[in-house]
Amino acid sequence: MAEDKELRYDPATIEPKWQERWAADPALYAAEPATCGKPKYYVLEMLPYPSGQLHMGHVRNYSIGDALARHMWMRGYNVMHPMGWDAFGLPAENAALKNHVPPREWTLSNIAGMKRQFKRLGMAFDWATEVTTCLPDYYRWNQWFFLRMYERGLAYRKKSKVNWCPECATVLANEQVVDGCCWRHETTIVEQRDLVQWFFRITAYAQELLDGLDKLDGWPEKVRTMQRNWIGRSEGTEVDFFLEEIQGTGNREQGIGTTRIRVFTTRVDTIFGATSVQLAPQHALVAAFTAADPVLKAQVDELIEQQKKAREAGDLGEIEKHGVPTGHFAVNPYNGARVPIWVANYILADYGTGAIMSVPAHDERDFEFATKYGLPITQVIQPIEKTEGEASLPFVSEEGVLVNSGEFDGLSCADAEKKLQEIATAKGFGEATVTYRLKDWGVSRQRYWGTPIPMIHCERDGLVQVPDEQLPVLLPEQIEITQQGGSPLGRVPEFVNTTCPKCGGPAKRETDTMDTFVDSSWYFYRYTDAKNANAPFDSATVKYWFPIDQYIGGVEHAILHLIYSRFWTKVMRDLGLIENDEPARRLFTQGMVLKDGAKMSKNRGNVVSPDDMVAKYGADAARTYSLFAAPPDRDLDWQEDGVAGVSRFLSRVWRLTMKYAPVARTGRSESHSFRTERGKDGAPGGISLQLLRKLHQTIAKITLDFEGRWHFNTCVAAIMELVNEIQAADAQLAAGDVPPPAMLELLRSLVLLLAPFAPHLVAELWEELGEEGSVLRAPWPVSDPELAREDELEIAVQINGKLVTVVRVAADADAKAIEIAALADEKVQARIAGKKVVKVIVVPRKLVNLVVKSA
Numbered sequence: 057m058a059e060d061k062e063l064r065y066d067p068a069t070i071e072p073k074w075q076e077r078w079a080a081d082p083a084l085y086a087a088e089p090a091t092c093g094k095p096k097y098y099v100l101e102m103l104p105y106p107s108g109q110l111h112m113g114h115v116r117n118y119s120i121g122d123a124l125a126r127h128m129w130m131r132g133y134n135v136m137h138p139m140g141w142d143a144f145g146l147p148a149e150n151a152a153l154k155n156h157v158p159p160r161e162w163t164l165s166n167i168a169g170m171k172r173q174f175k176r177l178g179m180a181f182d183w184a185t186e187v188t189t190c191l192p193d194y195y196r197w198n199q200w201f202f203l204r205m206y207e208r209g210l211a212y213r214k215k216s217k218v219n220w221c222p223e224c225a226t227v228l229a230n231e232q233v234v235d236g237c238c239w240r241h242e243t244t245i246v247e248q249r250d251l252v253q254w255f256f257r258i259t260a261y262a263q264e265l266l267d268g269l270d271k272l273d274g275w276p277e278k279v280r281t282m283q284r285n286w287i288g289r290s291e292g293t294e295v296d297f298f299l300e301e302i303q304g305t306g307n308r309e310q311g312i313g314t315t316r317i318r319v320f321t322t323r324v325d326t327i328f329g330a331t332s333v334q335l336a337p338q339h340a341l342v343a344a345f346t347a348a349d350p351v352l353k354a355q356v357d358e359l360i361e362q363q364k365k366a367r368e369a370g371d372l373g374e375i376e377k378h379g380v381p382t383g384h385f386a387v388n389p390y391n392g393a394r395v396p397i398w399v400a401n402y403i404l405a406d407y408g409t410g411a412i413m414s415v416p417a418h419d420e421r422d423f424e425f426a427t428k429y430g431l432p433i434t435q436v437i438q439p440i441e442k443t444e445g446e447a448s449l450p451f452v453s454e455e456g457v458l459v460n461s462g463e464f465d466g467l468s469c470a471d472a473e474k475k476l477q478e479i480a481t482a483k484g485f486g487e488a489t490v491t492y493r494l495k496d497w498g499v500s501r502q503r504y505w506g507t508p509i510p511m512i513h514c515e516r517d518g519l520v521q522v523p524d525e526q527l528p529v530l531l532p533e534q535i536e537i538t539q540q541g542g543s544p545l546g547r548v549p550e551f552v553n554t555t556c557p558k559c560g561g562p563a564k565r566e567t568d569t570m571d572t573f574v575d576s577s578w579y580f581y582r583y584t585d586a587k588n589a590n591a592p593f594d595s596a597t598v599k600y601w602f603p604i605d606q607y608i609g610g611v612e613h614a615i616l617h618l619i620y621s622r623f624w625t626k627v628m629r630d631l632g633l634i635e636n637d638e639p640a641r642r643l644f645t646q647g648m649v650l651k652d653g654a655k656m657s658k659n660r661g662n663v664v665s666p667d668d669m670v671a672k673y674g675a676d677a678a679r680t681y682s683l684f685a686a687p688p689d690r691d692l693d694w695q696e697d698g699v700a701g702v703s704r705f706l707s708r709v710w711r712l713t714m715k716y717a718p719v720a721r722t723g724r725s726e727s728h729s730f731r732t733e734r735g736k737d738g739a740p741g742g743i744s745l746q747l748l749r750k751l752h753q754t755i756a757k758i759t760l761d762f763e764g765r766w767h768f769n770t771c772v773a774a775i776m777e778l779v780n781e782i783q784a785a786d787a788q789l790a791a792g793d794v795p796p797p798a799m800l801e802l803l804r805s806l807v808l809l810l811a812p813f814a815p816h817l818v819a820e821l822w823e824e825l826g827e828e829g830s831v832l833r834a835p836w837p838v839s840d841p842e843l844a845r846e847d848e849l850e851i852a853v854q855i856n857g858k859l860v861t862v863v864r865v866a867a868d869a870d871a872k873a874i875e876i877a878a879l880a881d882e883k884v885q886a887r888i889a890g891k892k893v894v895k896v897i898v899v900p901r902k903l904v905n906l907v908v909k910s911a
């Protein structure tokens with residue numbers, strides 16, 4: 057039996073054995089209370105959607121976080137490493153339609169399956185704090201937050217054009233529309249519909265969300281850039297052009313209730329070059345113009361249709377520009393110039409004011425439009441370094457001075473902008489403004505499987521909040537799911553019909569549910585106090601744990617989840633619940649797992665199942681491979697040969713440790729004098745020191761990697777090298793050249809270094825070495841810099857075969873380094889002065905001979 061065990065590494069036996077032991081010890085992966093006195097470390101991987109199966113991307117993501125959590129435990133931190141389920145969402149409803157399984161049942165059974173997989177992978181999660189977002193104990197707090205936001209005007213209702221996915225049969229947030237299509241249905245074109253919807257006023261935090269990015273230096277630059285672009289701040293000026301007076305009608309045009317057209321521009325310094333005003337087809341003034349002009353109306357309708365088609369094709373930015381003159385004119389408030397008013401399909405109603413001034417000489421788009429329709433092009437900015445008329449138009453740089461701009465001629469663009477803004481403010485026809493691309497977050501969904509919005513519609517009182525003590529508003533369990541006809545909850549009378557909390561009369565519940573991104577916006581706070589029935593969490597506990605020290609997830613969440621959760625954090629801070637401004641100090645975005653260069657997908661038939669890998673090679677091999685095969689931020693191409701290779705490596709560690717553990721165990725009681733002893737070859741320390749040197753160099757490297765670089769692939773490679781070196785000395789080990797205390801230090805440290813990567817194997821070997829308690833509570837090994845230092849060698853330097861001197865070089869110095877050291881030596885320089893070195897012969901680690909001739 058014992059011999060058998062010694063020979064064969066069998067993960068199928070040892071892994072379930074340790075998983076059982078770990079499951080029986082709930083304190084093992086549990087965070088300690090704040091009073092424990094240790095520094096805290098909150099490591100978090102983004103929670104999965106319970107689709108039913110973990111995929112290889114999950115294995116990789118969670119292997120990264122798990123390795124880090126284990127390492128931090130060994131470094132003596134109080135570690136929080138929780139897991140949960142982003143459990144509301146559309147696939148559960150689709151599955152219900154297809155298989156007639158209720159969404160709740162489908163979801164909970166998927167969760168059970170995936171939890172089993174997580175446990176089989178040996179992930180160090182604290183399951184006692186598990187969060188499942190589709191359960192009432194969680195989503196009641198979504199409702200509670202909604203009410204708090206409603207009370208502060210941060211949740212509101214408005215009729216608006218919304219993105220509608222016909223496939224999802226629901227509204228999508230702007231962030232969920234990708235190239236004009238649904239983010240879940242890549243070939244389904246998103247339509248525009250008018251609906252009354254609930255919104256969260258994320259724009260109230262636009263500037264703070266933008267400014268906060270500068271401080272998030274632990275976040276990848278690419279994520280910060282994506283968020284900056286998404287928030288899309290642009291500084292500019294709003295200016296009123298006046299609608300031209302029509303003779304005989306006084307100040308106002310007949311039938312038109314406005315005399316001003318407010319335009320937004322980022323370049324007010326070019327306003328003397330404005331040769332038309334362009335309106336979005338949906339602009340209110342356009343409706344007034346077309347009401348009296350059926351020909352114009354038909355033309356405008358066509359522009360709207362073109363816009364719609366371009367939006368659906370996802371290339372609104374690339375739309376072929378068309379426009380029609382309205383026959384009306386506007387007056388430039390600065391110089392009284394009269395310019396025609398056009399309607400154009402490339403002007404968007406929801407950007408700025410839905411109206412622009414067109415300055416063809418200094419804007420690419422305006423230039424293209426003016427050239428097409430023969431509108432005048434007036435240059436008003438002149439490049440600083442050129443004389444007038446030499447600039448090729450359009451000249452869009454702001455490195456210039458004003459010309460053809462009356463009293464402003466000669467001013468720089470920046471000075472002119474400031475001056476013109478001051479005048480607009482003083483005269484009341486405009487002001488400096490900031491606009492954002494970010495829009496308020498539409499959270500209404502006409503779906504069943506989400507958090508019910510806790511509002512009531514009363515005929516007498518209008519919108520009424522559900523009182524806190526009536527939360528949660530429960531999702532009804534028995535419901536027929538269809539994808540037509542609006543909110544499924546609207547077809548459940550027992551749900552819809554209720555009593556108005558204000559007047560006690562009959563009233564109806566809101567039937568929309570919340571976007572599932574609400575669920576993931578604050579789940580990581582709940583982990584700190586997951587069982588709290590009286591509040592979303594305890595503020596003091598959150599204060600201890602936040603911000604998250606390391607957040608890990610895919611870069612595909614750069615703008616959706618990662619902006620919403622930043623917003624939510626700021627709202628909770630302003631509600632007085634928390635003190636931190638940002639949810640996570642550091643963010644890491646891992647690469648994807650590919651197969652044969654392509655994303656794994658059922659359609660391609662290239663899916664590698666984690667279960668198969670674990671069954672064949674064990675969880676330790678699958679996990680270690682997923683860290684070894686590529687740097688964690690790069691894509692990884694899954695190679696089964698590679699997993700097999702890692703499995704063989706773990707096998708070697710197993711055999712080596714099993715073989716020498718009996719010797720090592722006896723080393724505990726012996727002194728460590730071997731460090732100063734001489735080996736059989738007379739060299740200091742001999743093979744013992746040579747191996748310990750390699751060990752301490754490996755410790756230094758891996759420790760450094762965990763502190764920031766995260767090149768776990770080279771960490772695993774370094775451990776492989778260490779094992780190779782130990783194995784290469786097998787004859788000396790077998791002969792007893794390495795004394796037991798050195799043997800113990802070698803094997804014990806090897807096991808500790810592998811602990812973040814291959815926890816099962818390590819647990820077994822730890823026991824084999826006679827250690828007690830969990831390896832997670834054993835201190836991470838510390839590299840001894842004296843031991844880790846590379847040896848120096850003495851190299852004899854000869855000139856024409858005669859010994860001249862001896863130089864010292866690093867033990868691993870190459871021929872070139874040895875040559876340089878020899879030539880730099882004073883004695884050597886004295887001998888070769890005025891002569892020519894014709895040849896350098898280096899015998900590695902021994903000598904260098906310079907062949908020298910008289911010059």
Ligand SMILES: [Zn+2]
Pocket residue numbers: 221222223224225238239240241244
């Ligand atoms: Zn869809």
Ligand SMILES: [Zn+2]
Pocket residue numbers: 514515516517518556557558559560561563
């Ligand atoms: Zn009422």
